[in-house]
Amino acid sequence: MTVRVTGKVVTPNGVVRQGCVEVNGERITAVAEYPSVRDGHWILPGFVDMHTHGGGGRTFTTGEADEAREAAAFHLRHGTTTLLASLVSSPFELMRSATTAYRPLFAEGVLAGIHFEGPYLSAARCGAQNPEYLRDPSTEELAELIELGGGAVRMVTLAPERDGALEAVKLLTAHAVVAAVGHTDATYDQTRAAVAAGASVATHLFNGMRPVHHREPGPVVALLDAPNVVCELVADGVHLHDGMLTFVTATTGPDRAALITDAMAAAGMPDGEYELGGQSVTVADGVARLARDGAIAGSTLTMDAALRHAVAAGIPVSDAARMVATTPARAIGLGDRLGALQTGLRADLVVLDDDLEVVRVMRAGTWLE
Numbered sequence: 001m002t003v004r005v006t007g008k009v010v011t012p013n014g015v016v017r018q019g020c021v022e023v024n025g026e027r028i029t030a031v032a033e034y035p036s037v038r039d040g041h042w043i044l045p046g047f048v049d050m051h052t053h054g055g056g057g058r059t060f061t062t063g064e065a066d067e068a069r070e071a072a073a074f075h076l077r078h079g080t081t082t083l084l085a086s087l088v089s090s091p092f093e094l095m096r097s098a099t100t101a102y103r104p105l106f107a108e109g110v111l112a113g114i115h116f117e118g119p120y121l122s123a124a125r126c127g128a129q130n131p132e133y134l135r136d137p138s139t140e141e142l143a144e145l146i147e148l149g150g151g152a153v154r155m156v157t158l159a160p161e162r163d164g165a166l167e168a169v170k171l172l173t174a175h176a177v178v179a180a181v182g183h184t185d186a187t188y189d190q191t192r193a194a195v196a197a198g199a200s201v202a203t204h205l206f207n208g209m210r211p212v213h214h215r216e217p218g219p220v221v222a223l224l225d226a227p228n229v230v231c232e233l234v235a236d237g238v239h240l241h242d243g244m245l246t247f248v249t250a251t252t253g254p255d256r257a258a259l260i261t262d263a264m265a266a267a268g269m270p271d272g273e274y275e276l277g278g279q280s281v282t283v284a285d286g287v288a289r290l291a292r293d294g295a296i297a298g299s300t301l302t303m304d305a306a307l308r309h310a311v312a313a314g315i316p317v318s319d320a321a322r323m324v325a326t327t328p329a330r331a332i333g334l335g336d337r338l339g340a341l342q343t344g345l346r347a348d349l350v351v352l353d354d355d356l357e358v359v360r361v362m363r364a365g366t367w368l369e
Helices: 065-077 092-108 139-149 165-174 188-197 218-225 242-252 303-312 317-331
Strands: 002-011 014-024 027-033 042-045 047-052 080-087 113-117 153-158 178-181 230-234 257-260 272-276 279-284 287-290 349-352 358-363
Touching (some): 002 317, 047 065, 047 317, 080 092, 113 139, 165 178, 188 218, 242 303, 257 317
Parallel strands (some): 113 153
Antiparallel strands (some): 349 358
16 A cells, blocks of 8 residues: 655755655655645654664663663654664673674664674773773674674774774674774874774764864864765764854765764653763753763764754755765665665655654654554
């Protein structure tokens, strides 16, 4: 049975003001003009969050399948139809057990994969990562996790200056796992070496990175300058000034800028005390910070809120749609299956009102009740 969703359809080529998305089964069968539509809702591709640690009071960081299922369901209600479960720096035993626990959720399609943010990170730029667990990259550990995951391990963030990092990047990319640069004190040249080895994502650009200096550009400039690197951005007004958000987007274009939430369990929850990677987090006025030193500890964002923030900062809706769906889908190797309102792709879409608030969500052709 064909379902027609009409309104202002945001496609990779722009906005069809009087548009229609036709869906049959799990697929988009047509995207076309529909002249009888008047002042319809916005229709965007389902959001793709390549970096989130939890939400709705639930977390991905402990490797518990029930928690992960509920966190994914929370984000789905906010329009995120595809996400990676991001862990934080942990002992290898937890990385193993999480991979085992999340493999069935990956097979089921609840998760698009696992993202290990650490533990192969810089102590000097650890941010809210637990310094107790930081260590040099291990190709033996990574090879074991990749095999254990059976395709579930999708991305690993590491610091390129650590011993063994370039070998790790090469191993990851050889197995179609995305190597991301983040939480790093690397020089410009060390970062360029990681990109040359295959790194293709900048983990929350600027945050957890050596700052830009005119005599040592550092990782930020190297990543911005690399044509094959997608730069993650946390559009919450806390992680980044709006001027920096729009500057990066203008520099890279929306095809190399991906909005992420970097959300932790407190997303969608009241202010209070929470936990991230074994560390106490205090949330006040919606901002999560480590209790020990006040470092920003992820966010309380949802992807629909990130979209609204980006548009309010001056990014056109059509560009923002690429940044919340098309670009991250491509960055994690799923661009041929989802992430755009395009014939043949999975029918994931979000219907938004004129304030860009979520009205309805469809995933794989089925409306979320």
